[in-house]
Amino acid sequence: MEGRVADWIRPEIRALSAYHVQDASGLIKLDAMENPYTWPEDLRREWLERLHSLDVNRYPDPQARKLAQELRSAMQVPRDMALLLGNGSDEIIQMLALAVSAPGRSILSVEPGFVMYRMIATWCGMDYVGVPLREDDFSLDMPALLQAIREHQPALVFLAFPNNPTGNLFAEADMLAVLEAAPCLVVVDEAYAPFAESSFMSRLGQHDNLLVMRTVSKLGLAGLRLGLLAGPSAWLEEIDKVRMPYNINVLTQATARFALKHHQALDEQTAAIRRDRQVLFEALQAMDGMVPYPSQANFILVRTPAGKAVPLFEALLKDGVLVKKLHGSHPLLEDCLRITVGRPEENARLLEITRRFVDHG
Secondary structure, three states, X not given: XXXXXXXXXXXXXXXXXXXXXXXXXXXXXXXXXXXOOOOOHHHHHHHHHHHHOOOOOOOOOOXXXXXXXXXXXXXXXXXXXXXXEEOHHHHHHHHHHHHHOOOOOEEEEXXXXXXXXXXXXXXXXXXXXXXXXOOOOOOOOXXXXXXXXXXXXXXXXXXXXXXXXXXXXXXXXXXXXXXXXXXXXXXXXXXXXXXXXXXXXXXXXXXXXXXXXXXXXXXXXXXXXXXXXXXXXXXXXHHHHHOOOOOOOHHHHHHHHHHHXXXXXXXXXXXXXXXXXXXXXXXXXXXXOOEEOOOOOOEEEEEOOOOOXXXXXXXXXXXXXEOEEOXXXXXXXXXXXXXXXXXXXXXXXXXHHHHHHHHHO
């Protein structure tokens, strides 16, 4: 068996570790950048009524046209730009890679960054180039980044805006310099746009190599797996050719359309998360030795005192709170944890355990 596996599974795939999601059963879940709020009960009832009328014996609209039109309005996509939907932004990243993949081609991004850029590059037989961010503030190291672009001539550049897992927005002037320097598509990944103060969506069309990617996951719809890509139709028509037919199912289309009609409830939740993010940041900042980094996302990256990230992670887990342990994942993330902003009572519990750890640990 081992011999057959080694004969047929590509070496680079065998060298990978599968994407791991830790079991959060019974825990306060602050590890995955999800919106912690469910829908109000009256919306749940109305939603179930909507689903009750659906038939699932037919394939869905392959272009999800009604949903796409409503997303276009909700995300303020420029009228002359095209839209492509994916089963989460992961599928969109994969479609982009498949569309440009060829021997010797590469995907370029920054590190620490979203792990799926590297993984999907490997799946699609492409090289991956990760350019380290600046150590002091996780900003773009422009000399190193521009040199990497010149040297590797990548087929795709991904820049998350804000960045995951650091939470910061890169300087717009630096982003524009990348757009000018890159010989290829530059995809601005705006997964956390609802929590940020800036976007490149309105710049679509000003740069012929700019695409913007969004998701509804951080709006409270993570379970739907729905992402979108916006940009010039000349690019999206080609990328659409590697999209799986019927990739947005009937239930997702109906539920997302329902949610967008009730966007006020989602907007109120987003506003609450932004307020609570500041409260959580200030509380962590006040703890001796803890260094939270300013965030424009729905999470906060925190650097603990040296050698304390793993013990704090385990102390939180023991008392029922799950955060993301980043220590050991990248040299720039030594002693770091990533904390999703939860409901006020969840944040209070996290702070209580952390404060006790800092005082006595």
